[in-house]
Amino acid sequence: MRELLRVGGGAVDLAAIDPRSTPGLPAVAAEGDGSRKAWAREQVRLLGAALGRQQEMLYATAQAAAGPGAPTGAPTAADAAPGRGRPDRVLLVLQAMDCGGKDGTIRRVAGAMNPLGLHIRSFGPPTERERRHDFLWRIRRALPPPGYVGVFNRSHYEDVLIARVESLVPEATWRARYDEINAFERELTGSGVRLVKVMLHISHAEQGERLLARLTDPTKHWKYHPSDLDSRARWGDYQAAYAEALSRCGTDAAPWHVVPADRKWYRDWAVAHLLRETFDDLDLGYPPADFDVAAERSRLCGA
Amino acid sequence: MRELLRVGGGAVDLAAIDPRSTPGLPAVAAEGDGSRKAWAREQVRLLGAALGRQQEMLYATAQAAAGPGAPTGAPTAADAAPGRGRPDRVLLVLQAMDCGGKDGTIRRVAGAMNPLGLHIRSFGPPTERERRHDFLWRIRRALPPPGYVGVFNRSHYEDVLIARVESLVPEATWRARYDEINAFERELTGSGVRLVKVMLHISHAEQGERLLARLTDPTKHWKYHPSDLDSRARWGDYQAAYAEALSRCGTDAAPWHVVPADRKWYRDWAVAHLLRETFDDLDLGYPPADFDVAAERSRLCGA
Known part of the structure; x- marks a missing residue:
């Protein structure tokens, strides 16, 4: 899936990627849309269970590496500072147009894992304090600590997307950010963070339908903001x-x-697969005991 | 359930609460242990779905109150600073002896909710930096922002439990903390945090079996530490x-x-119920639109 969905290393033509397509979906599931959907949903459930086990191994390995006295949570920026060679955390970066399905992907895919090992951070418009710093400052503070699966709901890429389209900074500033981002990500991957960067790709028509749903269903009004239509008007620029x-x-x-994302069930299945392949690469296992197991059993049973 | 499981307002006798009991479990489910377990697991699934909907309303209401420009994540201590009257977040505080089932409860109960709206923090031994501050310092920094469901995996109560039993501080220090904790929690509840404090109550025998399982299954070795047996030796003190x-x-x-916690299925069911009753109290709903719905529909469909 990673090779199939990968872009870059040359010009990217989003118009050539059909948001309703389902690359990599096995033929066994390629009958009616209903049966494909049911198949994919079940697969996400199974993949989620597998991801949960791999996530536990990642967490266990990091805990063992940190030593027994290490705090098991309340992660801080200091904990998250890179500095190790072997990949010890995974970071899923999700970007999409409004209504692209970031929240739904997190609910379904990350929701299948153990919430204890998740480190989810959403990035809205920067606060006044954040604006006083370099654009990567708030990103660095939000990195997952070792052993965690991080999810970025939007990311530093907003600083070359909305910042560019809405002219929030001069062109020279956002243009320089491509290299800054590449250097930053090279630093991350070199120090133990395995990045999984995903753009959820929806069509203009599908966005229209989803915005209409938000305007029609009162339980979805809170997800809508009039500025969504202003962004929609600049679809081509985005x-x-x-x-x-x-x-x-x-x-x-x-x-x-x-990831073609007009079909939600395909989107979830594809993202789950990307994570699965990433975990498989890490060749995870449970750490060996750092104590004398037989002696501890004797202590326990004699006690 | 809240009234049934509540303690305090006088001396508490833990020995009088059977860790294998199942208070509040409906008679309909009171047949064999196997069928009760299946029934409770299914109920947790259903309760989880309901909790997920209520969690979304809590989140939506807080988002609407914060205004459209508010960052939707990357919560900071400043965001979490109390200051409002109406309850706008829930904080589940979990305490238990080793192997008491805190992690399992989080996986099953919090795992049924939307991970985007969860704010889970675990507290291990304080770091050097944390020890330089008041014991509540790190707790305040870990509070959930408005709209979130927080979960504390251990908490400030360790500072009157392990700190007392292991004599980490003088008696006068930990004795003073009861009042400090009460003042702190009064401040929290007065400013929008609805606290749900739960002790998962297991028996000495059940802990022994769970520790043995951790020593027997190599995939569980990482959860074991020899100091667990030292704590077990001081069971009565704890x-x-x-x-x-x-x-x-x-x-x-x-x-x-x-919450009697020798039976994991009862434990999960009871904690899910406590959360459900807490949410019900909040009388949640979706916020009304703060824009002209008809005008936005016209804009969208005309575009």
Whole structure:
């Protein structure tokens, strides 16, 4: 799946990727849309259980490496500072147009894992304090600690997307950020963070339907903001900004993947697969005991 | 359930609460242990779905109150600073002896909710930096922001439990903490945090079996540490420390609940119920639109 969905290393043409397509979906599931959906949902459940086991191994290994007295939580920026060679954490970066399905993907895919080992951070418009720093400052503070699976709901890529389209900074500033992002991500991957960068790719028509749903269902009004339509009016500009970001920052160490996302069940299945392949690479296992197991059993049973 | 499981407002006798009992479990489920277990697991699934909906309303309401420009994540200590009257977040505080089932409860109960709206923090031995501050310092920094469901995996109560039993601080210090905790929790509940404090109550025999399982199954070795047996040797001291903490800090604003936890399926069902009753109290709903719905529909469909 990673090779199939990967873009970059050249110009990216988003218009050539059909948001309703289902690359990599096995033929066994390729009958009616209803049966494919049911099959994919069941697969996500199974994949989620497998991801949960791998997530536990990742966590256990990091705990063992940190030593017994290490705090098991309340992660701080200091804990998350990179500095180790072997990949010891995974970071899923999710980007999409409004209504692209970031929240739904997190609910379904991350929701299948153990919440104790998840480190989810969402990035809205930067606060006044955040604006006083470099654009990567708040990103660094949000990195997952060793052993965790991080999820970024939006990310530093907003700083070359919305910042560019809405002219929040001069062109020279956002143009320089491609290299800054690449350097930052090289630093991350070199120090134990395995990046999985995903753009959820929806069509203009599908966004329209989802926005209409938010305007029709009162339980969805809270997800809508009038500025969503202003962004929609600049659809072409955003697609161009995405294409350039994917092209400029799709590196071998941290490639970009485009997941066709008009079909939610395919989207979830594809993202779960990308995570699964990433975990498989890490060749995870449970750490060996750092104590004398037989002696402890004697202590316990004699006690 | 809250009234049934509540302790405090007088001396607490943990020995009088059977860790294998199942208070509040409906008679319909009271046949064989196997069928009760299946029934409870299914109920937790259903309760989880309901909790997920209520969690979304809590989140949506907080988002609407914060205004459209508010960052939707990357919670900071400043975001979490109390200051509002109406309850706008829930904080589940979990305490238990080793192997008491805190992690399992989080996986099963919190895992049924949307991970985007969860704020889970675990507290291990304080770091050097944390020890330079008041014991509540790291707790304040870990509070959930408005709209979130927080879970504390251990908490400030360790500072009157392990700190007392292991003599980490002088008696005068930990004795003073009961009042400090009560003042702190009064401040929290007065400013929008609804506390759900739960002690998972297991028996000495059940702990022995679970420790043996961790020593027997190599995939569980990482959860074991030889110091677990040292704590087990002081079981009586810990039970006494728990009893006094529950008694001294079981207030009307922030009561303590003891959940019999030898049976994992009952434990999960009871905790899910406590959360459900807490959410029901909040009388949640979706916020009304703060924009002209008809006008936005026209804009969308005309575009």
